[in-house]
Amino acid sequence: MKKLVVYYSIGGNTRAVAKRIARTLRADIAEIRTVNAYPDDYDVLVSLGKKEVESGYIPQIVPLSADLTQYETVIIGTPVWWYTYAPAVKTFMKNVKWAGKKVYPFATNGGWLGHTPSDFRKALRGAEVGPVLNVKFEEHKQITPDSAIKEWLAGIK
Numbered sequence: 467m468k469k470l471v472v473y474y475s476i477g478g479n480t481r482a483v484a485k486r487i488a489r490t491l492r493a494d495i496a497e498i499r500t501v502n503a504y505p506d507d508y509d510v511l512v513s514l515g516k517k518e519v520e521s522g523y524i525p526q527i528v529p530l531s532a533d534l535t536q537y538e539t540v541i542i543g544t545p546v547w548w549y550t551y552a553p554a555v556k557t558f559m560k561n562v563k564w565a566g567k568k569v570y571p572f573a574t575n576g577g578w579l580g581h582t583p584s585d586f587r588k589a590l591r592g593a594e595v596g597p598v599l600n601v602k603f604e605e606h607k608q609i610t611p612d613s614a615i616k617e618w619l620a621g622i623k
């Protein structure tokens with residue numbers, strides 16, 4: 467059975483990692499997109515993101531191009547927003563029946579992963595959740611070595 471990489475990305479960091487993972491695993495790939503665009507101004511985005519995360523906001527997302535029922539193993543990529551996964555990923559996870567699936571999350575961030583791993587475990591109730599990969603960036607430069615990603619990939623069943 468083919469694996470699926472699902473990701474959300476505004477600035478491109480998570481997209482770049484997701485594409486490499488999908489290539490390596492020969493997995494299908496699907497992007498989570500919101501119906502309404504976020505502001506282009508980074509500072510405005512960061513403070514809007516804070517409001518959304520703190521209020522538990524669920525943004526509307528565009529229907530995913532992939533049918534989740536067709537995959538047993540799902541890799542989920544998110545940027546860290548205010549110490550957790552992005553709101554769009556929250557919307558996505560709410561709409562899927564996770565029981566019986568194996569899920570491997572990864573999170574790109576600027577060094578503050580926060581409680582992202584435990585939040586993933588809570589949101590993915592019913593799934594077998596693997597270790598959460600932390601991929602640190604400085605703006606668009608990947609700091610976490612590729613070898614750490616490779617090692618994590620080796621554990622994906």
Ligand SMILES: Cc1cc2nc3c(=O)[nH]c(=O)nc-3n(C[C@H](O)[C@H](O)[C@H](O)COP(=O)(O)O)c2cc1C
Pocket residue numbers: 474475476477478479480481511512513514515516544545546547548549550574575576577578579580603605
């Ligand atoms: C709204 C918002 C909140 C963020 N909060 C955090 C955070 O809590 N910890 C952190 O290390 N980085 C934080 N960042 C930085 C992003 O996680 C990081 O740049 C990420 O790689 C962006 O992924 P993308 O390019 O795929 O959108 C935040 C960025 C935004 C836009």
